[in-house]
Amino acid sequence: MTATSMTATSTTAIGTLAARLRTVLGTDRVISDRQELRTYECDGLAQYRVVPALVVFPHTAAECAAVVKACAAAGVPFVARGSGTGLSGGALPHADGVLIVTAQMRRILELAPADERAVVEPGVINLQVTRAATPAGYYYAPDPSSQQICSIGGNVAENSGGAHCLKYGFTTNHVTGVEIVTPDGDLVRLGGRAPDAPGYDLLGAFVGSEGTLGIATEVTVRLVRLPETVRTLLAAFDTTDAAGAATSAIIGAGVVPAAIEMMDALAIEAAEAAVHCDYPAGAGAVLIVELDGPAADVEAQFVAVERLCRDNGAFEIRIAADDAERALFWKGRKSAFAAVGRISPDYIVQDGVIPRTALPDVLRRIGEIAAEHGVRIANVFHAGDGNLHPLVLFDDAADGQAARAEAASGAILDLCIEYGGSITGEHGVGVDKAKHMPRMFTADDLDTMQLVRCAFDPRGLSNPGKVFPTPRLCGEVPGRHKGAHPLQEAGVAEVF
């Protein structure tokens, strides 16, 4: 089959599918205008752009299932997208596929603070859950920096983290049940309201599956009691080494802060330019340490944290006097990624994990990587759990800089692996890091993961091209099967 005839075939298939979807959703909710389609060509990671063949907006789980069923019947791949803020290209569209946008499924279906549960549609904004629960004295704990706009559905797909995940855990620790559309178009429930459903932890497999196992259409989340007290301090250090040592000292002392966040000088410069957060002048690094919980515990630990910061060289410590000041401390941190746009035309947000104790070494090595590649690297990270977010600054218009930045960014991931860490802490693999997966996992590891995927999506229609470096296994798809899987050969597994 030639390229031309293939395109023609897929165009016809899309045309037929579009007509079918319009009968399901109505004409308004199926987009095929080229310019409108192009506004969906990327998510929060704009380096990758693919224009989808169609964009659709289901309003209900049943509509979403009908869309997926129609795609499955037509053999057309589909990609789910929430608010389009992901940083790994997880919602990058498929050129011959349908982009299913869940942004209009944004009802909070049930709020049951007494049961510590809320049931929401996937398009509900993360912060909206907290805002809805706050009057009853509860909130939704996982707080990605984009919490004011990222969707719960996207959080589930990416198993999103956030500053406060150090103490409270990631999305997976706060979702007790989901209703999903399987890649065949069936509505299925995984988990429920109870914390730990019997049988295989399919919910655990689904959370963080990056859209490759289906689309969440309803999510039951845990609500957490608002803490009695929250205390936040901002400590300024001369160097990231000192700030890193303070972090280790705090955790080593048995304190579990709600968050410990670090920013280096370049990240501070960007945040100042963007939101005028007025961090201490001349700081080589700042730490934001937040403690929450019962007042008596927090007060005692707060004294210890302050002392440990000073012992490790903090030259200025500010304590938030009220919610407004706390918000200002956080504003600098939470705006940091986008704020880098103020000091650099382009940048790559990297996401990696290292053992917390390796922090000073790794930061020094990152400095060396920056020098070697002739780029600037700003560091913002969840210091408490060693989740780094180096920001590699470059100018796309300058010759060769983009390639050097990309190389530096990749070198940082190698560094994370070298220190026994991971190539992603919370942003997911998506399209961006699929190529790095073989650095962290063996071919056997990846094939085993692929077997899980095939159990849900044997035809590889649900968000293809993400997570895995190359499409493989899924026995039924002709031309993709490259020999028997090692597990098959060993007689311990068979292809579905």
Next chain:
Amino acid sequence: MAAFDDDHPPRADLINDCVHCGFCLPTCPTYALWGEEMDSPRGRIHLMSQGLGGEPLSDSMVTHFDRCLGCLACVTACPSGVRYDTLIADTRQQVERRHPRPLRDRALRAAIFALFPYPRRLRLLRGPLRAYQASGLRRLVGRTGLARHAPTLAMMESLAPTLSRPVRLPERIPPRGPRRAVVGMLTGCVQSAFFPDVNAATARVLAAEGCEVLIPRTQGCCGALSVHAGRRSEARAFARALIDAFSGGDLGHRDLDHRDLDYLVVNAAGCGSSLKEYGELLADDPAYAERAAALSARVRDLSELLVELGPVAPRHPLPVTVAYHDACHLAHGQGVRAQPRALLRAIPDLELREIADPELCCGSAGVWNLLNPEPARQLGERKARDVLATGARLLVTANPGCLMQIAAAVRRLGSATGDSTTGRCSAAGDSSATGGVAIGLAHTAQVLDASIRGLPVDALG
């Protein structure tokens, strides 16, 4: 044909500042309504970029630009400092010059812009409007199919405030006590025709705070409605005339140049925002560029000036609960949020309450509600519900458009709950009966005026 020509297309460097993070989405009224990328700031910037890349100015592209309210909430929300305000303004004037609109749309726009920027024409409407309101026809019209057949007309009808008697302000008002500043005062179009009490209150407050107030009769429209709709050459003409009005002989008995004014005070958010941008609007006009920039530098919102000067007039207690609504062109356009709140809090016995989602536009947005009646209605009702949820007795804001829009929405909510009483809403603060929920409406100036003069709360509704 490419979407844009060389006459101020949206600037590529400003477009490239957008890193596609999406932080603007939740504050965008149309994204809040529809949840679609192309009706969000991020999507519109993408469309502008497509236009620069050679895509034509299609009907669909224009629709998405047109649907932008120009509220500028995204400018506040953007961590990367994207100048969406400049981008949409440049885009709009390209659309107005280059995109042929359907006849009906063209006629509607022509009618709107033949009426609103002309205070005298607006004042001519007052007589018939008062007669109409007095006749009880309003209730009758409410039950007819006007909304279905002529949505813009129906929207205009619903917006019209109950009129109070016209007020004619003198050209010069002396300060009470020692003179602290010489200020020019903009009376506006809608403000002067429909809310003359607001202007009177503004002048009294300024005088009480030691300002000599100059109000040239020759002043006309500042051009805000035109510039925000992309009618740039029309806006420039208005701007030149206004600069002249606040210069030289037009300032009455005193031979003052506008440079002798310490400040030019504005009590309408949209006007203040556009006056502050005269420098940019007339940058290409050698005869006016310098004067425009000089005038812009002197422009202050009333609340901004009062905080800068500091109070001298004693405040009397005003025991009332107030919900303060941020007008977009004050909060997002001029960054004025703290000053009006500080002035209100300084009034003894006044309790200030915050409205949920304060960054979200009420849907008025200049003439946007006339051009987009249905979504404007939805936004207005959303805002009205949030306002009523505060339980405040009085809604205070600093823009005539917001006052009319929210008043109309409160009235609709009232009739939707089964109470057919026609709420009387005016900037003078008449209360709107709304199915058991009543809220008065007032401009910041009126609240300050009442407190300074020691008027009872009832004077405000």
